[in-house]
Amino acid sequence: MKKIRHLFNWILLLGSTLMVCLILGVILYDIFSKGMSSVSWHFITRFPTNGMTKGGILPAMIGTLLLTFITTIFSVPFGIACAVYLNEYARPSVLTNIIRASIRNLAGIPSIIYGLFGLALFVQSLRLGTSVLSAGLTLGLLSLPYIITTTEEALKRIPNSMREATLALGATQFETIKDVVLPKALPGILTGVILTMSRAAGETAPILFTGVAFYINGISASPNQEFMALPYHLYMLSTQHQSIEEVRPLAYGTATVLILLVFVLNIVAFYIRFKHRTKD
């Protein structure tokens, strides 16, 4: 009797874990097995043609890259500065607690609300219009709490003795941060930055009303124009297109490219973290 109960417990825990693995397996198998046949050099280097029932996803890829780039250059310096303040300067105080609580709550706000905020602030109040700049800034705000948290984790791992040694040699606090703390924490910060880029590349809700478009004609690197993006392209192909069944292979192909892009970024981040860990 007892043995049966033990076996049952084993199955419960192991079964749950296997179930989680199975879920990932099913997701990846379904998308890759049906999507890989659509992915080709042609698919990633051509414009959509024939009312988007043929052709490739080039403008969506370029849009996503441009969007991710804008998000990163906006959120990274800001996020790092905030993390430096919290970890290097701030003393335990009411103000510090409020800042930390704000960051945690910002991380919990639904992404669609960032979309509304971006619409009200960047598109309308600051008159940037629906553009890749507005969308990038919106995603930048969304990424901010994430960058701050990962950077602070990286800064925390730098031993205090290093800071003390530099200060004892006569460096100011800023020089200590600039020449010792930040360079030493760089791999950890970089990991966080790359993971943020991967999240930003896959986000859809915040860009819905801030600048993403069904289709654009031609490629432009200008930040004040609407853009196409991979996740929105997938959404559009699978729910909004007039001949949904016909474009299914293209939707699978887009999903494959999007997931591969996100996984490559994650693997790069994983590699940096791994390499850095073996050094210590």
Added chain:
Amino acid sequence: MNIKKRESTDWLLKQVFKAAGLVTIGLLAGIFLMLLYNSIAFFADVKPVDFFTGSQWDPESSTSKYGIAPLLVSTGLVTLGAMVIAIPLGIFTAAFLSELAHPKLKTILKPVIEMLAAIPSVAIGFLGIVLVGPGIAKIFGIQNGLNALNGSVLLAVMALPTVITISEDAINAVPHSHREASLALGANKWETLFKVTLPASLPGLIAAVMLGLGRALGETMTVLMATGNAAVLPKGFLDAVRTITATIAIEMGEVPYQTTHYFALFAIAVVLFLITLAINLLGEYFANRLRKFHA
């Protein structure tokens, strides 16, 4: 460089860093005030009583109805279903990872969870249309599987990595002496897990559930794609539903700027904001209790 210049640079940069820290408070306040400001314009047109008690959401009709109930019930139903799936699955997986899995097995399982967390929500929503939906339609013998159940399954998948990771941290945080004391008293491995380790990590497990819940409540793309989007009061899991997030996503693209309908979307966003804020604060409260308990 002379000392004066170095010192003034040092002072200046400190202020810059501090300003960056203060901006985060401004951002949170700014988001809340923006939502509130636009909602006030809405409540000037529509009575709060009608908004909170009305059972119809139909802004396009001639007698525009702005009752939040169908959206709120939809959101609650989908999230409830997701939690029923994700909580046991997540906590048992976390228990397996921290108590039973060999360290080598762990180095394989951890990336599995990270990969699951990295998959964009739009890709999960896509699978809701092409895989989960047809599956549900077949099992229950209904025409299409775009309903609350579909949304629940997908949101459970999205909440799982959060629930697993935080639950595992909570279980790991229980001191080894607890387990050893239990084993020394003659309890076996399972009795120790279910009667000592898991109860001791309960505040952390609650925090994990709260954060998973927050994630599921705020998710937009998966529910937008997979739940059928019918803004009526659902009777069960096989009905099409429309969550608050999906309503904002669908209607914001179409409404004219600064109309009652436009402001209405900010009003439902405030409700969503306050719900997720409350859940996050609750999660934080329980996480702090765990920290104090083991300190």
